[in-house]
Amino acid sequence: MTKPTQAQKRGVAITRTCTFSGRRRVGVDTNVFYRIYQQPYLMEGESSKIFSFNDFVYTHIICLHEFKDLIMRDEKISEEDAKVKVKQFLKEKNVRIIYSQQCFINEQERKSFEDDSNKKLRDSGKGYLKCHPPDSIILLAFKKFGINRVLSTDEAVRICASYLKLDSSSIPSFSKATSDELRKIFGKKKY
Numbered sequence: 001m002t003k004p005t006q007a008q009k010r011g012v013a014i015t016r017t018c019t020f021s022g023r024r025r026v027g028v029d030t031n032v033f034y035r036i037y038q039q040p041y042l043m044e045g046e047s048s049k050i051f052s053f054n055d056f057v058y059t060h061i062i063c064l065h066e067f068k069d070l071i072m073r074d075e076k077i078s079e080e081d082a083k084v085k086v087k088q089f090l091k092e093k094n095v096r097i098i099y100s101q102q103c104f105i106n107e108q109e110r111k112s113f114e115d116d117s118n119k120k121l122r123d124s125g126k127g128y129l130k131c132h133p134p135d136s137i138i139l140l141a142f143k144k145f146g147i148n149r150v151l152s153t154d155e156a157v158r159i160c161a162s163y164l165k166l167d168s169s170s171i172p173s174f175s176k177a178t179s180d181e182l183r184k185i186f187g188k189k190k191y
Contacts, residue, residue, distance in 0.1 A: 026050055027142040028059050028095065029135075029152035030066040032171055037071070037089060042171060051093040058096045058147060060138045103141035110136050117160045129156040139164060 036042050043051070050057055064086055072082040090097070110133065117131035135157050142150060143164045150161040150168040161168040 023146070024056065024149070025145075025147045026057050026149045026151060027098075027138075027145075027147035027166075028057055028063070029138065029150065029154060029157055030059075030063040030070070031153045032151050033059070033063065033067050033089070033093075033095075034070050035153060035171065036093075037067075038074075051095070054094050055096065057094060058098055058142070058145065059090070060098050060141050061100060062134045062138055064090070064097065066134070098141055098145050100141075103144040105137050105140045105144075109140060113140055113160075113164075117163050120163060121156070121159065126155075126159065129159065131156060131160045135160065139166070142166065 068079065068082045068086045071077070071085055072079060075082070077085075114131045114133075114136045117136070121127060121129050121131065135154070139150070139157065139161055142161075143166060148166060150158065150166050151171060152158055152161070152168065153170050158168040158170065
């Protein structure tokens with residue numbers, strides 16, 4: 001067997017290009033906040049840098065109520081105590097809140113988006129996922145407010161965000177963050 005020449009060697013490169021207009025703004029879903037709240041070591045990763053900028057990370061008021069309810073349930077504390085914890089957490093992370101008055105979503109707009117998204121999900125073989133309130137309201141408000149990237153651990157939210165031409169991703173798991181750090185130290189080997 002002969003060694004291939006330089007002319008015979010060919011490679012394939014895949015690149016991902018993201019485009020957005022205006023200022024970079026990130027919309028964060030409830031489940032990301034709750035995951036970071038439960039697992040503070042996730043903030044030690046590279047992805048946590050987004051929280052160090054002012055006027056960069058946003059969430060919808062609905063997410064605050066969901067976050068508060070999750071804290072109340074898990075820590076078995078009063079609603080007032082949970083509200084204080086949520087406000088403190090978001091203040092420490094430089095998160096801005098989008099209120100319903102700023103980006104009102106009417107019933108017809110929401111229903112149309114949900115129907116279109118659910119049809120696209122079924123057609124793509126992901127019929128087990130559903131676009132439903134409050135996720136649909138949050139995504140539409142993000143779009144109206146000028147958010148251009150959505151962070152969520154919910155697969156349906158990430159896919160539906162792409163239907164609105166919003167870039168979306170999840171936060172890395174602890175094992176992925178550990179693997180990335182090991183790769184930085186020891187080279188390209190997968191851990």
